[in-house]
Each structure stands twice: as C-alpha cells, then as structure tokens.
Amino acid sequence: MTRQTQGLLLAFLGTVLLRLSLSDAYLRYVTEWMKWPVLVSGVVMILLAIGPIFLDPDDDGHAHADGDGEGHGHRVPRVTWLLVLPGLITFVISPPALGSYLAERRLNQAAAAEPAVVADLEQGATTTMPLQEYVWRAQSGGQSMAERTIELTGFVTTDDAGWYVTRLTLGCCAADARAFRVAVEEGSVDEVPAEDQWVTVTGSYVPGTGTQFGQDPEIAVETLEQIEKPRQTYE
Template sequence: MTRPTQGLLMAFLGAVLVRLAFTDAYLRYVTEWMKWPILLSGVLLVVLAVGLVVAPPSSHDGHDGHDHADDDGHGHGGLPLVTWLLVLPGLVTFVISPPQLGSYLAERRSGETAPVAKPADLAQLEEGEVVDVDVTEFIWRAQDGGETLDGQQVALTGFVSYDRDGAWYVSRLTIGCCAADAMAYQVEVDDPSDDAVRPPRDQWVKVTGTYASGTGTDGTTPPTITAAEVVEVEEPRQTYE
C-alpha cells in the first residue's frame, strides 16, 4: 500500500468521524460529551493524512517512490493489505446508517426491571399540573415506595415496546459511555379508554397519566402508568436518558 493510499484511507476515516460529530449521528453510539473528542480525532486524522500525501518519499520506500508488497501481503514500510478492512465501518456508517437501539433490546427484558439509582436532578412535582418526568425517574420514584407519584399527573416520553402478553411499554435506554453498555427501562402503559390502540413498535410517544399505586415497588417489575392521553411524537435528538 503506497503512502498516498495510506493517506487517503486515513483521510476517509477522519471524514467519517467529522461527519458523525457534525450531524449528531454520534449520539447513536456514545454519550453527548463525546462530540468534541470525536471531532478532534477526525480533524487530527485528516491533518495526518495530508502529511502522508504531501511528504516526500522516505528511504524506506521503493526506488520508484512506492511501497512494495511482499508475497504475504505486507509492504516494506507500508501497511498490511488487511488495513483495507478499516474502510468497512466507514462505509457502513455512510451507506447503511445503523438505526438507534430500540424495542429489540427493550423486549429482551420485557416484564423485568432493575433497581434505579436516585437521579441527580429530580423533577419538581406540582399538584394539579402535568409534569414531564424521565422514565428512569418515574421508575425510581415507584421503587422508592411511590408516595411521591400518587395522584400526580405526569408525562412520560419514550419509544414503544411490547411483551408476549400483549402489554406495551413506554421505554427509554441509558448508556454509561457507549451503546455497548445500554440498559433498557420500561413503564407499562394501561390505557383504559374505549378506543385505545397499541401504538406501533418503536414509535415515540408521550404518555400523560397517573401512577398505578403499588406497581413497580419491588425493584424487579416495571411500574404502570394509567394513561389519560397517548400522543405520537417525533424522535428526540438525544434518545438516551
């Protein structure tokens, strides 16, 4: 692999990272604070690539200014041909654009939940008003006994997931650093209206209602919200809580 080719490959990878950072596509894979490290890494790769392309041939290059490959696929001073595999992740990102994690992950643990740590910022609940509450905060309040939710009108926003018994959930995912450690959290929706229709899987919804007292207090099963209104909404920019 010649040095200009190495430079083009490096520039391509850098361009992928820059594109991810500028289009917010990186939010599908990592947390929001990773934007600047990703952008900086992409710019650095592009700068290094330019250096490879414009730099004069070194003494390790062949007499004709090119790196010569051995029979086993390795170059003298160059990179092994297997390096071309680095192109694949970039092509996948540009051409296929993998979707967000969603119901597939959440439904692997339908009907189950895990203990939730107390959120750093709790919503200010106002009696008589509808308060937007994170799914994970709603679950934590239920696991804390549910007293703070009793009679309180709340609105939960998340994507729809199902279970085998026909129930459906408003769900959100959390990540520590990247999508590889994603955890799914669900609140079962009880819609008692006569015209209730289960929304499509992975559809984002805003569910307004009240906590079903006594549900989700054991820390192993999801709490339930008794819905007064279910509205389909657009997927938010940041899908992880």
C-alpha cells in the same frame, strides 16, 4: 498497502467522524456530550493523514536498498483495509438509532440510577419526567408520585402481558445501552400504537407497581399523543 494508502484511509475515517459530529447522526451512537471529542478525533485523524499522503514513498525515512539498489518504502499490513468498513457502514447503510429489538434484550439489567436532583413533584401540575426517573421513584416505593400527573416520552414495545413506554439510556455509547420501560395500565388506552412508534403519555402512577427490581411500574394513561422520533432518542 503503502503508507500513502494508509494516509488516505485515515483521511477517510476522519471525514466520517467530521460528518457525524457536524450533523445529528452521531447521536445514534454516542451521548450528546461526545460531539466535541468525536469532532476533535476527526480533525486529528485528517492531520495525521497529511504526512503519509504527501510523503515520497522512496524517501520516507524507512527506505532501504536491496541487492539491486532498488528502494522500497515501508508497507502497512493488509488488515488495515478493515478500517474502511466502519465508514462504509456509516455512509451506505446509515444504521438507525437503537429501538425495540435491543430494548427487549437489555431490560432489567440494572436498577435505575438515582437522579442527580430529586425534586418534589408539584400537585395539580403536569411534571415531564425522564422515564428512568419514573422507574427509580417506583423502585423507591412510589410515594413521591402519589396523586401526581406525570408526562413520559418514549417508544412503544410490546409483549404478551401488554405494552410499554420504553427508553434507552447510554452511559457513553450505544454499546452500553440499558433499557427501562413503564407498563401502560390495562384498559386505560383503547388502541395500542405500533411497536417502535414514539408517544407522549400523560397520567398517574399506579400505586404498588414497580417497587421491586425486575417489576415494571405502571402508569394509568389519561392522554396519549403519537409523535415524531425526537432528535435525541436516548436519555
């Protein structure tokens, strides 16, 4: 592989990063704040590709003469072709956002993190709450959610014990995804939505559930709405 081919690969990967960052596709792989680092990385890769693409392969500063006086430009290992794979996967396969398959394998790997701001919940009003906060409040005893109406949004997962509203959280990227789920109280919903269906449920915390690490907190559902997958699927 010549340096010019290497430059074309860099330009290709830079274009992939630009395409991801200028659409919502990057949200499948990284958190929202990573948009600008991904965009800048794409621009830098394209700029780095300019030199190798337009450089004369016989006059690149590394040429040398063999016994016949023939010049040979610097060559790059063939393994560099592997750089094509991430781009092809992104453009051709376009993997969807992570869902129930991964969630079932990442459950209960860590305790829910304490929110940056813990506000008192207003009685008589419906509070829209991140699912991880609901789990954290339950693990903290659940008293802060007593007799409060709470709205949760997530996708449906199921097992032999019942069904759950589930959400994946990212620290940085999909590789460190963690799953948190809230069990729907048995009998509070007549028909279980399909797995991976996104839902918004409104209801109240079931006292005493989810207080121990590894236990699922429950919600007694009052209303359930099936919704389209949101733009940002991760918390």
